[in-house]
Amino acid sequence: xxxxxxxxxxxxPAFHDYLAILKGARNGFVYGVKVxxxxxxxxxxxxxxxxxxxxxxxxxxATKQHAFNLAKFVSIYKTVxxxxxxLNNGKERDSDTFIAGLLGGYFVFGDRNAVNEQIVLYxxxxxxxxxxxxxxxxxxxxxxxxxxxxxxxxxxxxxKYFTLFAAVSWGAVMWLFRxxxxxxxxxxxxxxxxxxxxxxxxxxxxxLLWHNN
Numbered sequence: 001x002x003x004x005x006x007x008x009x010x011x012x013p014a015f016h017d018y019l020a021i022l023k024g025a026r027n028g029f030v031y032g033v034k035v036x037x038x039x040x041x042x043x044x045x046x047x048x049x050x051x052x053x054x055x056x057x058x059x060x061x062a063t064k065q066h067a068f069n070l071a072k073f074v075s076i077y078k079t080v081x082x083x084x085x086x087l088n089n090g091k092e093r094d095s096d097t098f099i100a101g102l103l104g105g106y107f108v109f110g111d112r113n114a115v116n117e118q119i120v121l122y123x124x125x126x127x128x129x130x131x132x133x134x135x136x137x138x139x140x141x142x143x144x145x146x147x148x149x150x151x152x153x154x155x156x157x158x159x160k161y162f163t164l165f166a167a168v169s170w171g172a173v174m175w176l177f178r179x180x181x182x183x184x185x186x187x188x189x190x191x192x193x194x195x196x197x198x199x200x201x202x203x204x205x206x207x208l209l210w211h212n213n
Contacts, residue, residue: 028071028073029068031070033067047194073105076103080096080103084099084100121185136155
């Protein structure tokens with residue numbers, strides 16, 4: 001098969017929706033690697049246990065799981081959207097995105113593990129934060145920003161309501177950490193323990209300024 005024929009196929013509008021599923025899976029995988037690898041690396045340096053061979057295996061597994069899960073979710077989401085569109089004579093309904101996300105979330109992120117829990121908590125925090133009243137003007141973005149060419153211009157939270165939201169959020173999480181620490185996601189619990197409990201004790205100058213007890 002010649003390159004010209006391949007280009008003709010992939011630019012044919014008749015195949016666009018199907019190839020978009022493939023491209024979405026690719027982008028999901030790449031984004032998962034970019035997001036998870038540095039996070040897993042830093043967490044392993046700060047809180048990891050065992051030798052570096054063990055830590056590298058943990059980093060690899062977390063990165064692989066995040067990348068493949070996002071690739072699978074995007075594939076399922078786009079596929080279900082396409083199926084619903086075909087069943088509705090080529091028209092998308094308002095509920096289609098919710099149904100596609102619901103099914104993707106169930107089959108991909110429904111399995112409770114550390115990586116999935118972090119992703120779901122990240123998503124739910126954005127859902128909750130979306131209910132904060134919005135400001136009148138959009139974010140200040142540069143021409144190089146991904147938002148520059150977007151048809152939808154996200155609006156930042158109204159500063160007054162965001163201040164209240166931040167205060168309540170931090171008050172709640174600090175109360176949970178002190179009184180119901182078992183309910184906090186392990187990654188965040190480790191970070192909070194490092195910040196607020198490990199800083200409570202030392203026995204010499206070394207453990208005060210350089211290393212925890």
